[in-house]
Amino acid sequence: xxxxxxxEQAMFDDQEGSEPILDKTWLSPPGFFGWFTHxxxxxxxxxxxxxxxxxxxxxxxxxxxMRLQLVQPENTLMGADFYHQIMTMHGTTMMFFFAVPAxxxxxxxxxxxxxxxxxxxxxxxxxxxxxxYLIAGITLYIALFLGMAPDTGWFSYVPxxxxxxxPGQGVSFWTTMITFIEISALTAAVELIVTILKQRAPGMTxxxxxxxxxxxxxxxxxxxxxxxxxMVGSVLLALDRTFETQFFVAAGGGDPLLWQHLFWFxxxxxxxxxxxxxxxxxxxxxxxxxxxxxxxxxxxxxxxVTIGFVSFGLWVHHMFTTGLPHLGLSFxxxxxAMIAIPSGVQIFCWIATLWGAKIKFNTPMLFIMGFFAVxxxxxxxxxxxASIPFDMQAHDSYFVVAHLHYVLIGGAVLPFFAGLYYWxxxxxxxxxxxxxxxxxxxxxxxGLNLTFFPMHQLGLDGMPRRVYTYLHNMGWGEINFFVxxxxxxxxFGFLLTFINALISPYQSRSAGNNPWHADTLEWWAESPxxxxxxxxxxxxxxxxxxxxxxxxQKVTGIRADRREIIITTLLDAKPQGVCIMPTPTYWxxxxxxxxxxxxxxxxxxxxxxxVGFFLSFFAIVGWLWPARPWxxxxxxxxxxxxxxxx
Amino acid sequence: MxxxxxxxxxxxxxxxxxxxxxxxxxxxxxxxxxPASDQARGISYIWWSMFWVALIVxxxxxxxxxxxxxxxxxxxxxxLSYLASRNLxxxxxxxxxxxxxxxxxxxxxxxxxxxxxxxxxNALEVRVTxxxxxxxxxxxxxNGNTIAxxxxxxxxxxxxxxxxxxxxxxxxxxxxVPQLHGKTDLIPGRTNTSxxxxxxxxxxxxxxxxxxxLQHALMGFLVVSEPKAKFDAWLANxxxxxxxxxxxxxxxxxxVFFESGCQQCHTIRGTEARGTAGPDLTHLASRQSIASxxxxxxxxxxxxxxxxxxxxxxxxxxxMAQLSPKQxxxxxxxxxxxx
Numbered sequence: 001x002x003x004x005x006x007x008e009q010a011m012f013d014d015q016e017g018s019e020p021i022l023d024k025t026w027l028s029p030p031g032f033f034g035w036f037t038h039x040x041x042x043x044x045x046x047x048x049x050x051x052x053x054x055x056x057x058x059x060x061x062x063x064x065x066m067r068l069q070l071v072q073p074e075n076t077l078m079g080a081d082f083y084h085q086i087m088t089m090h091g092t093t094m095m096f097f098f099a100v101p102a103x104x105x106x107x108x109x110x111x112x113x114x115x116x117x118x119x120x121x122x123x124x125x126x127x128x129x130x131x132x133y134l135i136a137g138i139t140l141y142i143a144l145f146l147g148m149a150p151d152t153g154w155f156s157y158v159p160x161x162x163x164x165x166x167p168g169q170g171v172s173f174w175t176t177m178i179t180f181i182e183i184s185a186l187t188a189a190v191e192l193i194v195t196i197l198k199q200r201a202p203g204m205t206x207x208x209x210x211x212x213x214x215x216x217x218x219x220x221x222x223x224x225x226x227x228x229x230x231m232v233g234s235v236l237l238a239l240d241r242t243f244e245t246q247f248f249v250a251a252g253g254g255d256p257l258l259w260q261h262l263f264w265f266x267x268x269x270x271x272x273x274x275x276x277x278x279x280x281x282x283x284x285x286x287x288x289x290x291x292x293x294x295x296x297x298x299x300x301x302x303x304x305v306t307i308g309f310v311s312f313g314l315w316v317h318h319m320f321t322t323g324l325p326h327l328g329l330s331f332x333x334x335x336x337a338m339i340a341i342p343s344g345v346q347i348f349c350w351i352a353t354l355w356g357a358k359i360k361f362n363t364p365m366l367f368i369m370g371f372f373a374v375x376x377x378x379x380x381x382x383x384x385x386a387s388i389p390f391d392m393q394a395h396d397s398y399f400v401v402a403h404l405h406y407v408l409i410g411g412a413v414l415p416f417f418a419g420l421y422y423w424x425x426x427x428x429x430x431x432x433x434x435x436x437x438x439x440x441x442x443x444x445x446x447g448l449n450l451t452f453f454p455m456h457q458l459g460l461d462g463m464p465r466r467v468y469t470y471l472h473n474m475g476w477g478e479i480n481f482f483v484x485x486x487x488x489x490x491x492f493g494f495l496l497t498f499i500n501a502l503i504s505p506y507q508s509r510s511a512g513n514n515p516w517h518a519d520t521l522e523w524w525a526e527s528p529x530x531x532x533x534x535x536x537x538x539x540x541x542x543x544x545x546x547x548x549x550x551x552x553q554k555v556t557g558i559r560a561d562r563r564e565i566i567i568t569t570l571l572d573a574k575p576q577g578v579c580i581m582p583t584p585t586y587w588x589x590x591x592x593x594x595x596x597x598x599x600x601x602x603x604x605x606x607x608x609x610x611v612g613f614f615l616s617f618f619a620i621v622g623w624l625w626p627a628r629p630w631x632x633x634x635x636x637x638x639x640x641x642x643x644x645x646x
Numbered sequence: 647m648x649x650x651x652x653x654x655x656x657x658x659x660x661x662x663x664x665x666x667x668x669x670x671x672x673x674x675x676x677x678x679x680x681p682a683s684d685q686a687r688g689i690s691y692i693w694w695s696m697f698w699v700a701l702i703v704x705x706x707x708x709x710x711x712x713x714x715x716x717x718x719x720x721x722x723x724x725x726l727s728y729l730a731s732r733n734l735x736x737x738x739x740x741x742x743x744x745x746x747x748x749x750x751x752x753x754x755x756x757x758x759x760x761x762x763x764x765x766x767x768n769a770l771e772v773r774v775t776x777x778x779x780x781x782x783x784x785x786x787x788x789n790g791n792t793i794a795x796x797x798x799x800x801x802x803x804x805x806x807x808x809x810x811x812x813x814x815x816x817x818x819x820x821x822x823v824p825q826l827h828g829k830t831d832l833i834p835g836r837t838n839t840s841x842x843x844x845x846x847x848x849x850x851x852x853x854x855x856x857x858x859x860l861q862h863a864l865m866g867f868l869v870v871s872e873p874k875a876k877f878d879a880w881l882a883n884x885x886x887x888x889x890x891x892x893x894x895x896x897x898x899x900x901x902v903f904f905e906s907g908c909q910q911c912h913t914i915r916g917t918e919a920r921g922t923a924g925p926d927l928t929h930l931a932s933r934q935s936i937a938s939x940x941x942x943x944x945x946x947x948x949x950x951x952x953x954x955x956x957x958x959x960x961x962x963x964x965x966m967a968q969l970s971p972k973q974x975x976x977x978x979x980x981x982x983x984x985x
Contacts, residue, residue, distance in 0.1 A: 080961060084860070152857070153857050165816065165817055295731045299735060321829050321830055321831050323838035329758075341739075341740060344740065345735055345739040351714050352726050355724075355731070356720075356726065357718045359715065359718055380703060383747065386751075388758040389761055389828060391828070392689065395829060395855070460678050460693075467862065474676060
């Protein structure tokens with residue numbers, strides 16, 4: 001705001017010499033202490049992606065430990081207790097601390113760039129969401145190193161997770177940290193929805209929006225509807241454990257099945273929360289590498305929306321063996337199998353797109369090809385598991401372990417890695433090594449098939465999930481040995497990509513603004529984008545702005561000396577006004593600390609939750625302390641949009 | 647005191663040694679695609695139909711994908727016309743999946759309905775209660791009264807359907823014998839049912855399928871199917887109280903049993919032992935295995951188990967018995983007399 005008082009006249013970003021001022025306005029303060037003040041969407045999005053990848057590596061290491069224990073029957077590498085802790089942490093890490101934050105992170109980084117704007121809505125809330133995520137993840141891993149990690153599975157079924165059977169702090173860590181991290185998911189979802197609906201570049205009507213942005217929009221709405229149920233569930237469980245309420249205790253009039261309903265009403269949409277953005281990545285990469293628009297834009301978008309809706313009607317297929325009435329279950333069979341149709345539509349829209357196209361098989365495209373094979377297998381076994389009789393055999397067996405890894409690695413991890421290879425140049429300014437990328441892809445692809453395909457067989461042979469060991473005479477030894485070896489192959493493939501990402505910035509393969517000759521707006525910015533994302537805000541008149549012959553038109557009249565972005569209408573993206581974005585601040589970090597204190601304190605002494613509540617109140621007061629000089633400003637009369645829109 | 651500890655250690659040592667040196671029980675299939683009942687056969691049939699359909703779909707999608715990619719390899723790249731693309735999506739992306747899914751849902755609902763129907767009237771009724779980490783098995787008469795109780799070994803006649811009432815004493819478990827039927831959960835506060843009829847004589851291993859804590863992995867059980875006469879004889883024996891100790895060794899063993907407090911958790915019908923926290927031991931010696939089908943029911947394994955249950959199954963709720971080798975020997979004599 002100093003700029004404003006010092007300069008007599010407002011400086012606009014289309015004026016000559018405005019660039020240094022614009023750069024300074026959007027600067028994220030450097031230095032260690034500056035790091036805690038950052039609110040710019042690119043910084044926060046990048047942190048989400050990097051942090052989620054670290055958790056991915058940790059979760060992967062836990063999986064390797066589990067495989068080592070299962071390498072031979074009656075192995076004594078680790079005890080049942082430790083195995084159950086790492087099993088729980090593997091699931092919790094991959095679902096809550098890798099997959100969702102990774103997709104959100106990509107969304108936070110890319111969506112504003114794809115929409116042609118300079119930041120997200122609610123940037124400070126965005127930063128807050130990141131710190132919440134970080135604190136939750138670090139806390140759970142500290143618990144693991146202290147041997148206090150939750151050990152009742154990532155699904156925490158009651159009564160096993162109740163106080164009677166899990167008196168330790170492990171499950172308390174789980175319930176509080178799950179509630180906590182969902183705050184982070186919800187804040188990200190709300191910001192993304194508002195950004196997508198209100199901050200699109202002028203002219204970017206809803207039907208000109210990139211498919212990836214659509215997928216993030218669908219994901220965000222799903223988060224808004226799905227996450228609250230698991231928060232409610234875990235709060236009720238925490239109440240059961242701390243204050244002896246009886247929500248899930250059969251003897252006290254509660255019902256253990258209530259937990260399963262609450263958990264899976266979140267848990268199944270969760271899968272699609274992860275998969276839908278990945279489908280968006282697939283559309284994006286295919287379109288770029290085929291150098292043509294994805295066939296059936298409307299069909300693809302509607303398919304994603306349909307998946308979003310239908311995914312809320314499937315949760316009972318996790319409960320086919322609980323003895324619910326068969327007629328009721330049948331509806332969930334039908335709904336589950338129905339997912340095949342929107343998935344089929346998308347698969348064949350993509351095949352139609354790349355039919356006869358001259359495709360360059362760079363690493364991102366290789367990962368997409370891998371996605372096709374793996375995701376189709378995962379989808380087909382999913383349709384099988386939708387059949388009630390077959391699920392009675394497959395449920396909670398290694399068949400389902402195989403199925404879910406095919407869906408999640410095929411449907412989410414492979415596209416996510418395609419996305420990493422695709423957008424890494426934009427994020428860092430340098431290309432990833434193709435050589436390492438290819439090695440990485442083939443190792444992952446072969447490794448994952450060798451790891452998970454034999455697990456179908458193990459499941460049909462009667463090996464249940466979540467077993468820390470099995471007897472010699474069961475005949476499962478050979479396959480398990482094979483699977484463990486293959487898991488290391490796959491892990492080595494992932495390791496190569498990590499190495500690739502770490503060394504590539506030092507290998508001077510400069511990316512340029514648009515190395516893939518892509519069509520979406522993020523490639524219009526520099527690589528990596530400057531503080532202000534775009535030197536000028538663009539005006540859009542087609543779905544593929546960068547493939548048009550005419551250069552993009554530019555918005556004029558946006559001030560360079562403060563953080564201004566343009567607000568547009570929901571459907572047609574007509575300019576409505578200018579919004580002034582907040583500047584860097586410590587308050588989101590402080591609030592995350594106080595909220596974290598309240599949640600963690602609750603585990604040890606419930607009264608500390610109240611203390612945390614009041615501390616948070618003061619942090620919010622500090623956050624909201626009015627500092628808005630523009631409130632007194634007169635609207636200009638020179639035809640610029642109305643200023644100071646609140 | 648010192649001596650006592652030494653003796654206990656010695657007993658444990660002997661028990662452990664014996665346990666380690668003997669191979670495990672049973673090499674039994676637990677395969678869902680080697681069915682031994684109509685129920686499992688129906689499911690296996692559904693699995694194989696779905697497997698072939700899925701294989702065809704997978705291969706077809708991959709061929710289409712490869713074909714499309716191959717077309718781009720030629721010197722003049724082409725594009726599918728709007729009409730051709732649209733037809734591809736409508737036929738391959740909507741019509742084919744829709745028809746496949748309808749057939750699948752129809753077939754599976756048809757089978758599901760027959761599986762979920764009430765069992766025939768002449769069924770043998772058994773109540774199975776899941777505990778951490780063993781199975782209590784009670785045979786019921788027509789009025790629903792318990793006539794015989796055993797653990798971890800469900801004997802059934804071959805010519806009669808078996809109706810199971812599935813309950814839980816603590817957390818959720820799941821009853822799964824892949825060769826006989828899919829799984830059904832045992833949920834506190836509920837009574838779930840499931841029924842099957844075994845084709846012929848045999849032994850079928852089952853195992854808990856819902857994560858239930860430390861020893862979930864080794865919570866096994868055995869279903870033994872027998873011809874009617876053999877089964878009736880078995881059930882009659884199970885109904886009877888335990889045989890009284892017949893010699894000095896078994897009598898001494900019985901004394902050890904009571905002095906060590908075993909009766910607090912275990913029942914031996916015909917004696918004062920009426921504990922309910924652990925398995926009914928009235929006819930322990932008639933069972934093929936101990937420790938939920940983790941070990942063969944031999945003197946060595948039994949000794950190892952009594953001496954140190956947690957050494958075999960960490961977390962097992964049975965405490966370590968502090969016995970001298972002689973006491974242990976007598977106790978084993980007694981337990982092995984419980985035919």
